[in-house]
Amino acid sequence: MKRKRAAGAVALLVLLASLSSCVSTQRTSITKKDLPDPSVSTLVFGYLGHQTMFGVSALQYCKYYQVNPDSEARVIDAIRPSSVSNPVFFLDPVAVGSSWQLLYFQMTSGNTITYFYLGMVGKDAYDFRAEKPGLLYIGSHMLVAGATQYSMQVRELVGGEEEALEAIRPQFKGTAWEAVIDQRLKELKS
């Protein structure tokens, strides 16, 4: 009986392990440990979404690649501070001098997952070079379906920069970034 139970436990563990490998989650929060200082790094934020006649949702698993060969090779997954379906996003603060391109995201519609590889030719409006320390609002970019193919378009949402900053503010509570965010919010409100 005992042996049966043990076998059952092992089977359950194997099942859980195999299931957990199928489910990967998107990031919704930042690790505050070793957070770079606002004086030497850039905090990028904005909107990456999918706009349809039913409204706006978020692009999934957005991956930014560092493309400047003189800086560290690194991939950052966009963080969704409000929820994984809200288009507001930000990245971990990146080193000044690094350059970033959005090279991948995916979209789920019903049972279908579409993988988008954007290619490296040219700097698009949602790509950026971290030229100076502090905040960098990248704007609002929406994937829109055309007659034959999708395209990314700049479509400013009502809330704009202010709403995006309000959404990411709680993530930086108690860090040096809080004051920088508050300062910018004050400027936007005045």
Place this chain on the structure above:
Amino acid sequence: MKKIVCIGLLFALFCAMPAMAQSAIPKAKTNDVIFVYKLQVLPAIPTEFYLNYADYRKTPPPTVTQINLWPINNFIAVPVVGDGKLNTFNYVRCSRDKKNEYQFHNLVVRVANMSATSLKFDVGLQANVPEGVQYVYLGTFIFRYSDEFFTPESFERLDEFDLVVEELQAAFGPDVNVARAKLIEPEED
């Protein structure tokens, strides 16, 4: 025992064949056309840097070129892809179109053989091939860029037909059947 050794040797030879076929210029068959192209990216891509993004143990994945081209008028129009290399003439086999018309869609460089780090160059032209020609030269394409975002400066097509003829004659002798493709804007439906 001898039999087993023989079978083993034959099997090893069979496994090695695709690798041999890739390095040599493919021989044209009656129902095929072999397209020839060269793609250059200038300045050279910092592939060493992009290998940091690749997932590998011992052998670093190569940077490969691909061409998307298919016969327009055949019932089954499967695009050829054929992995090639930068800076050399690449030979890709394609089934012969019944009207000798092909859609030349794009050229792609897969840096460190990854989809995420690929460079895509849209061509969108129709390639017309002279009747009965076996080897068809599409051109030497040179992409120039200015910064780390591969911001395009120019995308040119050069004619290195003489070099292609030289390479083919060295492989198959003086009677090789080779011509240039005529690239035109596709007709509107």
